Amino acid sequence: MNTSDNFLSMLDTLCPMHVVLNSTGHIVHAGPTTQKLHPNGPSLIGQRFLEVFVLKRPRAVASVTDLLNVSGMKLHLQMRDPPMTELKGVLVPSLYEGQIVVNLSFGISIVDAVGEFGLNCGDFAHTDLTIEMLYLVEAKSAAMEASRKMNLRLQGAKIAAEEQAFTDTLTGLKNRRAMDHFLERYIEEDRTFALMQIDLDFFKAVNDTKGHAAGDHVLQVVSRVMVDETRETDTVARIGGDEFIILLPSAQSEASLRSIGGRIISKLEVPILFQGEHCQISASIGTAFFEPGCELTADQLVSNADVALYASKDAGRARQTFFNPKLRQSVTQLVPQNRQEDFAPDVRDAS
Amino acid sequence: MHGLTNRAIQRFVTDSYGIEKWNDAVRWAALDVSDFEAMLTYEDGLTEKAIVGVCFVLDKPRSDVMEDIGTYLVSHPNTEALRRLLRFGGVTFVEFLNSLDDLPDRARLAVSDLELPSLEVRDHSSTQFSLVCACPIVGFGHVMMGILRTMADDYGVLAVFEHMGSGQGVETISISLVVTEFTEGRKFELGARVE
Secondary structure, eight states, X not given: OOHHHHHHHHHHHHOSSEEEEOTTSBEEEEOHHHHTTOSSSOOSTTSBHHHHEEEEESOOOOSXXXXXXXXXXXXXXXXXXXXXXXXXXXXXXXXXXXXXXXXXEOGGGHHHHHHHTTOOGGGSOTTOXXXXXXXXXXXXXXXXHHHHHHHHHHHHHHHHHHHTOOBOTTTSSBOHHHHHHHHHHHHHHTOOEEEEEEEEESHHHHHHHHOHHHHHHHHXXXXXXXXXXXXXXXXXXXXXXXXXXXXXXXXXXXXXXXXXXXXXXXXXXXXXXETTEEEOOEEEXXXXXXXXXXXXXXXXXXXXHHHHHHHHHXXXXXXXXEOOHHHHHHHHHHSOGGGHHHHSTTOOOOO | OBHHHHHHXXXXXXXXXXXXXXXXXXXXXXOSOSSOOTTSBOOHHHHHHHHHHHHHHHTOOHHHHHHHHHHHHHHSGGGHHHHHXXXXXXXXXXXXXXXXXXXXXXXXXXXXXXXXXXXXXXXXXXXXXXXXXXXXXXXXXXXXXXXXXXXXXXXXXXXXXXXXXXXXXXXXXXXXXXXXXXXXXXXXXXXXXXX
């Protein structure tokens, strides 16, 4: 073996993905891994380097002299043949007059390249961290996949738990589902109770002008007022954005309900401070009674309270109205055509 | 104990014997957890209870169950990812053996809170090795026996393994290579990733 052969076999071991070019820029030797880059095409030996690889950066390299000028620089290369793999490279003049050694690497394209070129552990120098990187990619992907599956399971469990929940997470009040449960139970027990339907007035304006955080804060303050002004046996529920229902099983007279409703409205009208700004709202209330033997359904009772609520709003907001059947007549004349169905007797969408 | 360990025991039973056997083991061992999450950590005692439960319902000695778990981990299609990760250790079986020292560190790179038993490979000659495992789980050496036997087949190597006993939480396995190119072994292509 002459010294030139020794040199090439040294390169094959230390950097198996290299090519050696002669003074005309033709490939005269290719490392064992470089040879795998051209599995079906003609041998790399004898081909002009720049006809096999495009030098993408630095640009405007067309001759061997140009190549020598970029010696030691980081080269961005791409193979001209499919799968047009991108490569990193560096070139240096060889020990032998006129020759150039180009060392190549896959860079990040390695993950696809190992499959495309059928590469194995033996195709990389023992000091090359490529195998470790591929190991990490696989190990991390497997760990991520396990975590992702667990997240999906946990998310499913969370949704299931939420579906079974009875609490409105924003305010801590009961939610619509809880309210429906209580309402059905009271009706089944056929006992006297009152249902107060409360809509906040001007809440949308607060939300629109001062932002959601202000809106959320207002809802929390409002909720505290309603809880404070009712008894522990009463059920306060938030059933929509700014809509509330209070079930009052202990309130027996219009007078006591009038005073509870009055207190709630006047407390809600106190401006609520949020980050130095005053949020001004009020509330309209519609109240309906359930009496033993009245045979109202839950939907009918809520509809009665809704009619009374609409009458409060129609009369100028910030007030409480008690349901009576005559209201239904007058409200039906007042409400816009597209909402009349909501107020027709016995038919009401619970939403 | 890391959930991956507990999950491996559970999957070994469900994949090899069916979910009913696992449920039997859970009931018999009175485990609080019936479905281990791979990416959570569990109280150490649960692992031991699970192993005892599995040995009882399978009616096998602990050493056999542990070795079967090791074999399962590197031969079942559901655990192909693990076999691949181990094959990254080296091109030849000897290189693979020598990579076992690094295994706990490699595992930590992938899952930072995974503490694998410490493994130490000693080479006595080019064909004679021993593996020293320090692990809180009694019988872990047998799990390694199962893994090594199967990986030797994987590399196409004929080797003899012997559990040399245990003491002070350390178990030793002796490894004798008989023929290094006994069969072609199973292929390992870098690009053939598990989907």
